[in-house]
Amino acid sequence: MDIISNLQKIKNEIPKNVLLVAVSKTKPISEIITAYDAGHLHFGENKIQELVFKQEELPKNIKWHMIGHLQRNKVKYIASFIYLIHSVDSLKLLKEIEKQAKINKRKINVLIQVDISKDSTKFGFSFSEIRELMKSNTFKMFEHVSIKGFMGMASYSNDKKLITLQFSNLNNLFEKFKKSHSLNYLSMGMSSDYREAIKCNSNIIRLGSNIFGNRNK
Numbered sequence: 488m489d490i491i492s493n494l495q496k497i498k499n500e501i502p503k504n505v506l507l508v509a510v511s512k513t514k515p516i517s518e519i520i521t522a523y524d525a526g527h528l529h530f531g532e533n534k535i536q537e538l539v540f541k542q543e544e545l546p547k548n549i550k551w552h553m554i555g556h557l558q559r560n561k562v563k564y565i566a567s568f569i570y571l572i573h574s575v576d577s578l579k580l581l582k583e584i585e586k587q588a589k590i591n592k593r594k595i596n597v598l599i600q601v602d603i604s605k606d607s608t609k610f611g612f613s614f615s616e617i618r619e620l621m622k623s624n625t626f627k628m629f630e631h632v633s634i635k636g637f638m639g640m641a642s643y644s645n646d647k648k649l650i651t652l653q654f655s656n657l658n659n660l661f662e663k664f665k666k667s668h669s670l671n672y673l674s675m676g677m678s679s680d681y682r683e684a685i686k687c688n689s690n691i692i693r694l695g696s697n698i699f700g701n702r703n704k
């Protein structure tokens with residue numbers, strides 16, 4: 488299987504309203520070009536240095552998604568071009584994004600990462616923190632940041648019931664606040680669990696290995 492047929496197969500399978508982010512982390516420029524030449528524009532990376540390098544090398548109409556844990560002192564490197572940050576996991580980070588967006592005279596779109604698995608290795612706000620923040624209107628204070636929805640990562644597990652439960656909990660939170668806070672995006676699902684995620688209303692899936700093959704690092 489090659490990159491183009493992998494992409495085509497997935498696009499044929501998923502509903503039209505679901506955005507496919509091709510996760511290109513660790514993969515070379517040439518493989519991204521292959522997908523780009525086939526018409527794909529949305530790519531995801533999880534490391535700032537790699538993201539900045541690829542953004543400089545590649546066509547400027549690519550829409551870059553930051554999907555990994557983001558340190559505050561690195562926001563400045565991506566603030567001028569980033570399309571969507573999926574991984575906002577603290578208010579301090581949100582404040583730094585606000586600051587850098589203002590410097591760059593743009594509005595940056597973000598998703599709030601929610602800790603749906605409670606795995607110790609994962610980041611994100613808890614459900615109760617989100618409920619409080621939503622009710623407090625804290626998120627509405629930001630002028631240069633637009634909060635577009637939520638992102639969640641399910642447990643690394645073969646237990647489809649558990650994964651579905653975690654995704655549907657996040658969908659319930661999304662449904663609860665989407666009208667009052669004008670949320671449009673629910674980013675859930677990776678190569679191993681995107682079908683479950685889509686059943687739970689996900690409209691952004693982040694797939695790496697299903698498109699580019701396994702990563703060796």
Ligand SMILES: *Cc1c(COP(=O)(O)O)cnc(C)c1O
Pocket residue numbers: 510512533554555640676677678679693694695696697
């Ligand atoms: C690496 C990564 C993905 C893609 O993982 P695959 O299993 O290769 O599809 C999706 N989301 C995040 C946050 C990632 O870090």
